Amino acid sequence: MSEKSMVPSRFMFCVMVISMFLLVLSTIFLLQFSSHSLIPRSVLELIIVNNSSFYFTPDFKKEQIMLPTYPSDDLKVQTLKPRDSDWKVSNSSQKRSSVEQKNKKMNRVCDPTRALLKVFMYDLPPEFHFGLLGWKGSVNQTWPEVGNPSRIPRYPGGLNLQHSIEYWLTLDLLSSNTGKAGQPCTAIRVQNSSQADIIFVPFFSSLSYNRHSKIQGEGQVSVNKMLQDRLVHFLKGRKEWKRSGGKNHLIVAHHPNSLVDARRDLASAMLILADFGRYPVELANIKKDIIAPYRHLVGTIPSAESPPYDERPMLVYFQGAIYRKDGGIIRQELYYLLKDEKDVHFTFGSIGGNGVNQASQGMSMSKFCLNIAGDTPSSNRLFDAIVSHCVPVIISDEIELPFEDVLDYSEFSLFVRGTDAIKKGYLLKFLRSIKRKEWTKMWERLKEITHHFEYQYPSQSGDAVNMIWQEVARKKSSMQFNSHRKNRYNRSQRLVKTN
Numbered sequence: 001m002s003e004k005s006m007v008p009s010r011f012m013f014c015v016m017v018i019s020m021f022l023l024v025l026s027t028i029f030l031l032q033f034s035s036h037s038l039i040p041r042s043v044l045e046l047i048i049v050n051n052s053s054f055y056f057t058p059d060f061k062k063e064q065i066m067l068p069t070y071p072s073d074d075l076k077v078q079t080l081k082p083r084d085s086d087w088k089v090s091n092s093s094q095k096r097s098s099v100e101q102k103n104k105k106m107n108r109v110c111d112p113t114r115a116l117l118k119v120f121m122y123d124l125p126p127e128f129h130f131g132l133l134g135w136k137g138s139v140n141q142t143w144p145e146v147g148n149p150s151r152i153p154r155y156p157g158g159l160n161l162q163h164s165i166e167y168w169l170t171l172d173l174l175s176s177n178t179g180k181a182g183q184p185c186t187a188i189r190v191q192n193s194s195q196a197d198i199i200f201v202p203f204f205s206s207l208s209y210n211r212h213s214k215i216q217g218e219g220q221v222s223v224n225k226m227l228q229d230r231l232v233h234f235l236k237g238r239k240e241w242k243r244s245g246g247k248n249h250l251i252v253a254h255h256p257n258s259l260v261d262a263r264r265d266l267a268s269a270m271l272i273l274a275d276f277g278r279y280p281v282e283l284a285n286i287k288k289d290i291i292a293p294y295r296h297l298v299g300t301i302p303s304a305e306s307p308p309y310d311e312r313p314m315l316v317y318f319q320g321a322i323y324r325k326d327g328g329i330i331r332q333e334l335y336y337l338l339k340d341e342k343d344v345h346f347t348f349g350s351i352g353g354n355g356v357n358q359a360s361q362g363m364s365m366s367k368f369c370l371n372i373a374g375d376t377p378s379s380n381r382l383f384d385a386i387v388s389h390c391v392p393v394i395i396s397d398e399i400e401l402p403f404e405d406v407l408d409y410s411e412f413s414l415f416v417r418g419t420d421a422i423k424k425g426y427l428l429k430f431l432r433s434i435k436r437k438e439w440t441k442m443w444e445r446l447k448e449i450t451h452h453f454e455y456q457y458p459s460q461s462g463d464a465v466n467m468i469w470q471e472v473a474r475k476k477s478s479m480q481f482n483s484h485r486k487n488r489y490n491r492s493q494r495l496v497k498t499n
C-alpha cells in the first residue's frame with residue numbers, strides 16, 4: 001500500500017520530464033520537417049491539443065463489471081508489440097490514449113491483425129487431445145464445440161488437474177475466433193501457418209502419461225508411447241517443422257514425466273514445463289522454454305474473506321511426503337528440526353481426495369507455507385499457498401518460477417537457501433522476525449497477484465492462460481533478437497567466402 005503513496009509524485013515527475021521533452025521535440029520537428037516526424041503525428045496532437053489526455057486515465061468503469069482491473073503488468077506487456085494503427089487516430093472524437101483504446105478493444109471481437117500472438121494449431125486427430133478425455137465427435141469432427149461451456153468435455157479431477165495446462169490453452173485457441181466478445185485479444189488461432197507467430201501442438205501429454213502409461217500386452221507399447229512416436233513422425237514430416245527445425249513450435253509437457261519418449265526428438269521446440277528437474281540443459285532451459293504454474297488444487301480464497309495476520313493462528317504449514325528420493329533430503333532434516341514446535345503443522349502425503357479440504361483449511365489458517373524441494377524442484381504446493389494467501393517460503397535452490405520476468409516473487413514470498421534452512425533454529429527465527437506489518441504487505445500483494453495463477457475457460461485478462469501467451473510472445477521476441485544478431489554479418493561473410 002505504501003507503494004501507492006509514492007506513485008503520484010514519481011508519476012508527476014515523469015509526466016513533467018516527458019512533456020518537456022516532447023514539447024521541445026515537437027517544436028523542432030514541427031518547424032523542420034512538418035509532417036515527417038519520428039513520433040506519429042497523432043501522439044503530438046494528443047499532447048498538444050488536449051493536456052488532460054496526458055494523464056492516461058482509462059475509463060475502466062464498464063470493464064470493471066466484466067473484468068476485474070488488474071494492477072499488474074498486463075498493460076506493460078501489451079505495449080510489447082505496438083502497432084502503428086493504434087496511433088493513427090486522425091479524428092478528434094477518437095483522440096484517446098492508446099491504453100484506453102486497448103481496454104475498450106477487450107470487449108470487442110478480437111481482430112487477428114491486432115492479437116499479440118497469432119497461433120497456428122495442427123488439427124491432430126482427437127486421440128491426441130479430447131479423445132483422451134473420452135470425447136467422441138461425429139465422423140471427421142476433430143474438435144468439440146466450444147461455444148457451449150456445458151458441452152465441453154471435462155478434464156479429470158484429482159491430481160490430474162494440476163497438469164491440465166494443455167487443456168486450457170487448447171480451449172482458449174479453439175474459442176479465439178468464435179467471435180465471442182469479452183475475451184482478451186492475446187492469442188488468436190490462424191488457419192494459415194505461414195502467417196503464424198508460433199505453431200501449437202495440441203497433444204495432451206500429461207493426461208496421456210497419467211492415464212495411458214500402462215503397457216497393454218506382452219511385447220506391446222503403452223498408448224502413451226505410441227502417441228508420442230506418432231507425434232514425432234507427424235511433426236518431422238511437416239513443412240512447418242522443417243522451416244525452422246521445430247523452433248517455432250510450442251509443445252506442452254507439464255507433468256515432469258510427460259513426453260519422456262519424444263523429448264529428445266522434439267526438444268528444439270519451445271516447451272511449456274513445470275520445471276527443468278528431469279531435463280538435461282541442452283533439451284530444456286529457461287532461455288527457450290516456459291515455466292507454467294500448476295493448476296492449484298485447493299480452492300481460491302476470495303480476497304474479502306482472506307483471514308488476516310491475527311486470524312491465522314498457525315505460524316508454519318507444510319504438507320507433502322517427508323521422505324523423498326532426489327533432492328528431498330532437506331525435507332527430512334527440516335521435519336526433525338521443526339516437528340516439536342507448537343505452531344508448526346506438518347501434514348503427510350499428497351493431497352488427493354479429502355486431503356484438499358484439509359490442506360485448504362490448514363493453509364488459510366497459517367501465516368507461512370513451506371515449499372520445500374521434493375523429487376522435483378517445483379510442486380503444486382506453491383500455487384495452493386498463493387491462492388490461500390499463505391506467504392510461501394521457498395526452500396528450493398533450483399526452482400524456476402512462472403512469469404518471473406514480470407512478477408517479483410520477493411514481494412509476496414520468502415526465499416531461504418537450502419543450506420541455511422537446515423541450520424538449527426534458523427528458519428523459525430527468521431519467520432518469527434517477520435512481524436505483522438511486513439507480513440501484511442506480502443499478504444496484500446498475494447491477493448493482487450492470485451488471478452495470474454488461475455486457469456479458466458473462457459480465459460480472462462491477466463489469468464494464467466493469458467499470462468502464458470504473453471510469455472510466449474516475449475520469449476519469441478527475445479529469440480528473434482538473438483537470431484537477428486547472428487545474421488548481422490551474413491552478407492559480408494558471403495563476399496569474403498567467394499573472394
Ligand SMILES: *[C@@H]1O[C@H](CO)[C@@H](O)[C@H](O)[C@H]1NC(C)=O
Nearest residue numbers: 049050051052053095096097
Ligand atoms: C480532452 O480529453 C478529454 C478526455 O479524453 C475529453 O473529455 C475532452 O473533451 C478533451 N478536450 C479537448 C479540448 O479536446
Ligand SMILES: *[C@@H]1O[C@H](CO)[C@@H](O)[C@H](O)[C@H]1NC(C)=O
Nearest residue numbers: 047048049050051052053054
Ligand atoms: C490544460 O490543463 C490546464 C490545467 O489542468 C487547464 O487549466 C486547461 O484548461 C487545459 N487546457 C485544455 C486545452 O484542456
Ligand SMILES: *[C@@H]1O[C@H](CO)[C@@H](O)[C@H](O)[C@H]1NC(C)=O
Nearest residue numbers: 088089090091092093094095
Ligand atoms: C470522426 O470519427 C467519428 C467516429 O468514428 C465519425 O463519426 C466522424 O465522422 C469522424 N469525423 C471526421 C472529421 O472524420
Ligand SMILES: *[C@@H]1O[C@H](CO)[C@@H](O)[C@H](O)[C@H]1NC(C)=O
Nearest residue numbers: 123125137138139140141142
Ligand atoms: C470424412 O472424410 C473422408 C476423407 O476426407 C471423406 O471421404 C468423407 O466423406 C468424410 N465424411 C463425412 C461424414 O464428412
Ligand SMILES: *[C@@H]1O[C@H](CO)[C@@H](O)[C@H](O)[C@H]1NC(C)=O
Nearest residue numbers: 120190191192193194195196
Ligand atoms: C498463407 O500465407 C502466405 C503468406 O502470407 C501466402 O503466400 C499463402 O498464399 C497463404 N496460403 C493460403 C492457403 O491462404
Ligand SMILES: *[C@@H]1O[C@H](CO)[C@@H](O)[C@H](O)[C@H]1NC(C)=O
Nearest residue numbers: 483486487488489490491493
Ligand atoms: C547467418 O549466419 C549464421 C551463422 O553462420 C547462421 O546460423 C544463420 O542461419 C545465417 N542466417 C541466414 C538468414 O542465412
